[in-house]
Amino acid sequence: NDPVxxxxxxxxxxxxxxxxxxxxxxxxxxxxxxxIIISGNDASIALAEHTGGSEDAFVEFMNVYAESLxxxxxxxxxxxxxxxxxxxxxxxxIALLATEIIEKYPEHFQWYSQRSFTFDKAKDPLTNEPIIQxxxxxxxxxxxxxxxxxxxxxxxxxxxxxxTAEKNTMRLxxxxxxxxxxxxxxxxxxxxxxxxxxxxxxxxxxxxxxSYAEAKVxxxxxxxxxxxxxxDFIRTIPKGSVKSFETTVTVYSPVNAPVDTxxxxxxxx
Numbered sequence: 001n002d003p004v005x006x007x008x009x010x011x012x013x014x015x016x017x018x019x020x021x022x023x024x025x026x027x028x029x030x031x032x033x034x035x036i037i038i039s040g041n042d043a044s045i046a047l048a049e050h051t052g053g054s055e056d057a058f059v060e061f062m063n064v065y066a067e068s069l070x071x072x073x074x075x076x077x078x079x080x081x082x083x084x085x086x087x088x089x090x091x092x093x094i095a096l097l098a099t100e101i102i103e104k105y106p107e108h109f110q111w112y113s114q115r116s117f118t119f120d121k122a123k124d125p126l127t128n129e130p131i132i133q134x135x136x137x138x139x140x141x142x143x144x145x146x147x148x149x150x151x152x153x154x155x156x157x158x159x160x161x162x163x164t165a166e167k168n169t170m171r172l173x174x175x176x177x178x179x180x181x182x183x184x185x186x187x188x189x190x191x192x193x194x195x196x197x198x199x200x201x202x203x204x205x206x207x208x209x210x211s212y213a214e215a216k217v218x219x220x221x222x223x224x225x226x227x228x229x230x231x232d233f234i235r236t237i238p239k240g241s242v243k244s245f246e247t248t249v250t251v252y253s254p255v256n257a258p259v260d261t262x263x264x265x266x267x268x269x
Contacts, residue, residue, distance in 0.1 A: 004031060009055075010045040015082060017042040019122035019131060026121065032108060037117040038133040039151065041080040048079035055079050066093070069100055083154045091175040094162050098149055098173050102164065112148030112164075115140055138186045139163050146193070149173075151185070159185040165193050170202040170236065203242050206233035206268065213249035215265060220257030227251070227266060 003025035011021045018034035020026065020042040031047050034040035045055055052058025055078065062076040077087035102109050115135050122131045136151040145165040152160040159179040165172055174192035179185035206212075211226040227249060251266040259265070 004050045006046050010042045013041045015041045018119050024121050033111050036111045037114050037135050044079045083156050094175050095173045098162050161185040161189045163189045172196040201239045202236045204232050204234050208232050215251045215255045218254050218256045
């Protein structure tokens with residue numbers, strides 16, 4: 001909850017900003033919203049400097065974290081995502097990072113669907129009213145199932161968008177990079193999401209409440225025991241394809257009593 005001091009470098013970065021200046025003391029929450037909702041480059045640098053001591057040090061943390069997430073085609077050189085030699089990522093890695101945010105940081109994910117941001121400390125010089133800026137993700141206005149996430153643009157990457165939507169308990173993430181315009185990235189991302197919802201489903205392939213095999217038990221009160229799985233096996237697959245799935249259970253023998261419900265006695269393929 002400590003106020004964040006704004007450096008001269010952060011306030012002068014340019015591009016999309018939340019109009020920070022060194023006279024301000026801003027909360028971490030305000031900076032996070034400015035970074036998430038309106039792509040504030042100044043907010044990104046201010047947070048990096050506050051957290052890591054310097055942007056360069058924070059970028060090292062970013063790369064370590066990316067490696068821990070298995071992002072194999074990502075290397076960060078700055079905290080803003082602006083063009084920089086050796087700074088790159090892939091559509092897959094961006095989708096994996098989006099998944100991490102959605103699943104582990106719901107308190108922050110909610111801001112990705114916020115359509116506007118008003119920063120009280122930045123005033124319009126003509127009206128002296130707080131400046132209102134709007135989320136550039138046009139899909140938030142176009143599709144009620146879309147609840148995030150992030151737009152981006154640089155001259156080398158083009159117009160980019162990672163978007164996520166949830167329908168009938170199935171969540172999809174679509175990533176578009178290298179588009180020629182805001183309209184193209186929006187339409188392309190919408191097409192990917194529509195395709196996914198039309199032709200795929202998230203379903204339970206193996207149910208933990210179902211018995212899939214029977215095994216003989218030695219030296220027990222009963223001669224057999226029913227076999228199942230510990231937890232549901234849920235995957236997103238082409239619609240209707242679950243009917244063609246077959247399961248095979250291989251029992252590790254012998255199965256001797258007593259048998260605990262958590263005991264592994266075989267495998268399912």
